[in-house]
Amino acid sequence: MGQEVTVARRRTILSAFERSLMREAHVLAERPDIIWQQLFNRLQWEDALPTETLTASLEQRCAEGVTPWLRMRAPIQGSSALLRTFSGHTDAVSDCVFSPDGALIITGAYGIRDHTIKVWDAQTGRVCHTLEGAHNSGFGLRISPDGKTIAATSDDYTLALWDIETGRRRITLGEHRAKVVDCAFHPNSTQLVSAGRDGTLSVWDATTGKPLLAFMASRTGLAACAFAPDERVIGFADYPGRAIWIWDAHTGEALAGLHPRDGALHFALTSDGTLLVATEGRDVGVWDLRTYERRFHLPGHSARVIACAVSADDAFIVSASEDNTLKVWDTNTGRLRWTLRGHLTFVRACAISPDGTYIVSASQDRTVKVWDVTTGQERATLWGHGGEVRACAISPDSKLIISASDDHIAITWSARTLGPSANVGHKGSVSACDISADGAFSISVGMDHAVKVWDIETGRERAALPSFTSKSHDLGFSFGCTISPDTAYILAQPHHALEIWEAQDTKWRQRWHTSDSVGNWAISEDGSTVAMMDLNGNLVLRTARTGKRLAVLRRRKVTARDFVVNVGKWSLISATADGQARNWRTPNQPGLVILDRQEERLRAYAISPDYTLVGAEGPNRTLTLLDAASGEERASLQGHTGEIISCVFSPDGRFIITGSTDGTARIWDVVSLEPHAVLAGHSGHVVAAWPTPDASHVVTASWDHTLRVWNIASGQQRAYLPLSGYAECLALHPWRPIALCGVNGGNLYQVDLMGIAYGPIIVTARLQGTNLGVCCPICRTNLALGQNQLGSDLTCVQRDCDCRMRINPFAT
Amino acid sequence: MDQQPGRVGQEYAGAPNLRKLDELPYQQTMGNLGDDLYATVSDFRFLDVKVASLGAIECAGADGQVTKVHAVVYLLQADFALALERMPKE
Numbered sequence: 001m002g003q004e005v006t007v008a009r010r011r012t013i014l015s016a017f018e019r020s021l022m023r024e025a026h027v028l029a030e031r032p033d034i035i036w037q038q039l040f041n042r043l044q045w046e047d048a049l050p051t052e053t054l055t056a057s058l059e060q061r062c063a064e065g066v067t068p069w070l071r072m073r074a075p076i077q078g079s080s081a082l083l084r085t086f087s088g089h090t091d092a093v094s095d096c097v098f099s100p101d102g103a104l105i106i107t108g109a110y111g112i113r114d115h116t117i118k119v120w121d122a123q124t125g126r127v128c129h130t131l132e133g134a135h136n137s138g139f140g141l142r143i144s145p146d147g148k149t150i151a152a153t154s155d156d157y158t159l160a161l162w163d164i165e166t167g168r169r170r171i172t173l174g175e176h177r178a179k180v181v182d183c184a185f186h187p188n189s190t191q192l193v194s195a196g197r198d199g200t201l202s203v204w205d206a207t208t209g210k211p212l213l214a215f216m217a218s219r220t221g222l223a224a225c226a227f228a229p230d231e232r233v234i235g236f237a238d239y240p241g242r243a244i245w246i247w248d249a250h251t252g253e254a255l256a257g258l259h260p261r262d263g264a265l266h267f268a269l270t271s272d273g274t275l276l277v278a279t280e281g282r283d284v285g286v287w288d289l290r291t292y293e294r295r296f297h298l299p300g301h302s303a304r305v306i307a308c309a310v311s312a313d314d315a316f317i318v319s320a321s322e323d324n325t326l327k328v329w330d331t332n333t334g335r336l337r338w339t340l341r342g343h344l345t346f347v348r349a350c351a352i353s354p355d356g357t358y359i360v361s362a363s364q365d366r367t368v369k370v371w372d373v374t375t376g377q378e379r380a381t382l383w384g385h386g387g388e389v390r391a392c393a394i395s396p397d398s399k400l401i402i403s404a405s406d407d408h409i410a411i412t413w414s415a416r417t418l419g420p421s422a423n424v425g426h427k428g429s430v431s432a433c434d435i436s437a438d439g440a441f442s443i444s445v446g447m448d449h450a451v452k453v454w455d456i457e458t459g460r461e462r463a464a465l466p467s468f469t470s471k472s473h474d475l476g477f478s479f480g481c482t483i484s485p486d487t488a489y490i491l492a493q494p495h496h497a498l499e500i501w502e503a504q505d506t507k508w509r510q511r512w513h514t515s516d517s518v519g520n521w522a523i524s525e526d527g528s529t530v531a532m533m534d535l536n537g538n539l540v541l542r543t544a545r546t547g548k549r550l551a552v553l554r555r556r557k558v559t560a561r562d563f564v565v566n567v568g569k570w571s572l573i574s575a576t577a578d579g580q581a582r583n584w585r586t587p588n589q590p591g592l593v594i595l596d597r598q599e600e601r602l603r604a605y606a607i608s609p610d611y612t613l614v615g616a617e618g619p620n621r622t623l624t625l626l627d628a629a630s631g632e633e634r635a636s637l638q639g640h641t642g643e644i645i646s647c648v649f650s651p652d653g654r655f656i657i658t659g660s661t662d663g664t665a666r667i668w669d670v671v672s673l674e675p676h677a678v679l680a681g682h683s684g685h686v687v688a689a690w691p692t693p694d695a696s697h698v699v700t701a702s703w704d705h706t707l708r709v710w711n712i713a714s715g716q717q718r719a720y721l722p723l724s725g726y727a728e729c730l731a732l733h734p735w736r737p738i739a740l741c742g743v744n745g746g747n748l749y750q751v752d753l754m755g756i757a758y759g760p761i762i763v764t765a766r767l768q769g770t771n772l773g774v775c776c777p778i779c780r781t782n783l784a785l786g787q788n789q790l791g792s793d794l795t796c797v798q799r800d801c802d803c804r805m806r807i808n809p810f811a812t
Numbered sequence: 813m814d815q816q817p818g819r820v821g822q823e824y825a826g827a828p829n830l831r832k833l834d835e836l837p838y839q840q841t842m843g844n845l846g847d848d849l850y851a852t853v854s855d856f857r858f859l860d861v862k863v864a865s866l867g868a869i870e871c872a873g874a875d876g877q878v879t880k881v882h883a884v885v886y887l888l889q890a891d892f893a894l895a896l897e898r899m900p901k902e
Contacts (some may be wrong), residue, residue, distance in 0.1 A: 007900055010850045014899070017854060018892035021885070028885040032863035057856040124886050522891055 074459030129167025337375030386725025386745030430742025486527030659686030677715030701727030
């Protein structure tokens with residue numbers, strides 16, 4: 001095999017394997033059984049990889065009877081610089097640093113679920129140690145300069161020193177009367193200063209744990225502390241005032257007080273310890289620690305400065321602000337060198353490479369940006385996080401960048417390979433997606449207010465729809481999207497108005513202002529009518545083609561937070577923010593209330609394919625089945641231990657499938673009114689649990705960052721795909737085993753369900769006058785039916801179609 | 813070593829040869845068997861059997877809590893890292 005492959009080629013291919021393996025190591029450490037799926041989904045986008053490397057293996061994995069797996073049809077966002085994901089925290093990761101030798105990475109999570117510091121091998125991604133019960137200082141992780149010790153504060157008024165090598169707690173330092181809020185090592189690692197909430201400043205021998213000095217430093221309490229190189233300690237008083245005080249570390253004698261114009265949130269020292277840089281409101285202050293005189297006051301930011309850093313050669317200072325920019329200042333002159341613009345929202349943290357060539361910033365906009373110090377230009381935007389990026393750091397050799405995020409992970413990036421990111425998905429969470437009834441294209445809408453059209457076959461973006469709704473510059477809410485059943489129109493609510501485009505040429509047609517609710521509109525099954533709540537809380541019916549108002553369905557009690565569930569041929573079910581579901585039959589008459597949850601919002605509801613039943617979340621986490629016409633309760637099904645947030649009938653109407661905050665999906669038999677199966681395995685909210693069009697499988701999407709496929713008959717899990725963030729929305733192709741899943745980081749997963757062959761597609765016959773007919777889901781041909789064909793199988797008669805259909809025993 | 817019986821190579825039936833799965837890429841790297849090494853580590857059948865056979869390691873933490881770690885992924889990374897490190901530049 002290898003004889004004809006040159007050494008250079010081999011190196012290229014093995015490098016691609018190694019790169020993919022590194023990027024998937026965090027997944028494979030938990031689920032090594034999906035190595036083919038994870039490596040293939042990475043390797044297939046490697047430009048340098050010859051197709052023959054994967055072809056033979058792919059053929060084997062596409063054969064009949066293979067273990068199901070999920071193949072991605074399009075790449076996801078992710079900078080080419082992404083090296084490795086560090087996964088293991090179960091809460092937002094707030095801190096990340098490299099050890100002084102660069103061999104280890106230390107991360108900290110300080111949430112309710114996860115309150116640990118983890119030590120990782122930077123090379124392999126393996127967790128070396130988990131330090132339980134370790135808190136952060138509020139000003140970052142504290143590692144001794146010799147790289148041997150981590151100091152972490154804790155709620156029990158103590159300070160603990162942990163051995164980085166063994167992960168064991170070496171010394172516990174007590175004696176504070178209140179919570180220890182911060183600590184800092186002396187540059188020679190032999191001493192440690194700690195600050196208590198009660199205002200006590202203590203100096204310790206870092207080797208023995210012996211207290212050397214303790215004194216009351218501030219009656220208003222302390223927020224942070226630092227050790228200057230020349231035996232002085234610095235304390236940052238807590239509110240009010242947040243003055244900065246400097247003491248002699250041996251005697252406790254107060255040497256000076258510095259007074260920022262606004263409270264200091266963050267500070268940095270120059271390497272020689274002569275200058276102190278601290279944020280002061282919207283400005284940055286620089287003080288000379290030899291004379292205790294203010295050297296510079298650096299105004300310029302238009303919002304609070306929340307982080308600052310000084311370059312290793314002390315030549316420049318970087319400040320990061322909530323005005324979405326960073327500024328680079330000359331340390332000697334105080335002159336502004338550059339303003340770094342590009343982030344969409346707050347900058348949370350910044351770091352300067354030790355070689356002084358680049359700056360890294362972490363932002364609430366979920367990106368990390370790399371900036372060139374010499375030119376002030378952006379070198380790269382690093383995509384890969386699914387949440388706000390809280391912290392960033394650079395390795396001592398300046399080759400690696402690490403970032404930590406709300407999405408529970410830290411990522412290392414190569415500073416050497418800052419290639420462009422694939423322009424895929426959205427720049428904000430994907431809040432809704434849909435696939436056209438003809439199966440040719442799909443749409444998605446994101447928190448970036450963009451509405452995008454995707455080609456199903458290629459997975460590529462067909463168009464980004466022009467929107468005429470006013471946009472704010474920050475990331476905001478978006479409310480949903482759908483394609484009309486006749487595939488003529490695209491409806492989306494990228495902001496506070498419902499907009500309609502022609503699906504064929506993506507030409508914008510019109511806009512209607514709607515109420516503020518999520519999903520407060522729907523389109524009828526024939527695509528002719530749009531129902532929406534207007535700003536006055538009226539349910540308005542309009543023609544989709546011209547926008548002409550057909551009817552206004554008024555309610556006795558008007559609220560602007562209603563939303564439409566389903567527009568059927570004869571019935572229109574609406575659900576409201578006050579917890580009521582209504583069946584509207586006559587325009588200008590109040591709809592019949594069929595469910596009333598007593599002001600508790602109705603979030604999950606569905607109508608059966610024959611329009612006779614409504615399934616909805618009932619009281620006390622039950623599933624309620626109601627007669628759609630009368631509202632009479634048919635059943636109240638118990639089982640979920642969390643709220644029901646997703647609810648749908650199988651296309652044959654036999655099952656109703658629910659997803660819950662309890663991490664399960666459940667399948668209920670509508671005929672016997674008994675539970676059929678519990679789909680257990682997710683560890684987060686199941687936001688969607690959709691049946692496949694042949695009613696053989698259920699696809700679930702969850703906040704546990706996974707997409708899973710389950711067999712309805714057995715309830716067994718068949719396939720599993722890790723996602724880059726919380727799943728937000730899910731759509732299934734009308735006849736092919738393809739799923740679409742949008743996640744909160746902006747990725748849209750377009751996935752083939754490999755090894756899962758659909759049976760006959762379930763269709764419902766339509767009664768038009770006295771004639772029965774059915775529409776072939778593939779070729780869209782209308783086929784005439786006899787009454788005796790209801791409940792039977794049918795193969796489409798169109799040439800080259802051969803679609804196998806199973807016709808429901810009822811017609812609508 | 814690649815002549816040893818086991819599930820790696822031409823033969824996939826029977827019990828896996830754990831030592832072979834673990835050491836084959838290392839031996840091929842150190843023996844400068846570039847073609848064989850390339851064929852081994854880019855073969856998904858080998859990767860599949862290796863991850864399936866070299867199972868989870870249970871690690872007891874300082875608190876006594878036992879966690880399951882599938883360390884085989886780190887072994888695979890080491891295989892590729894060593895192979896690339898020892899591969900001639902051209």
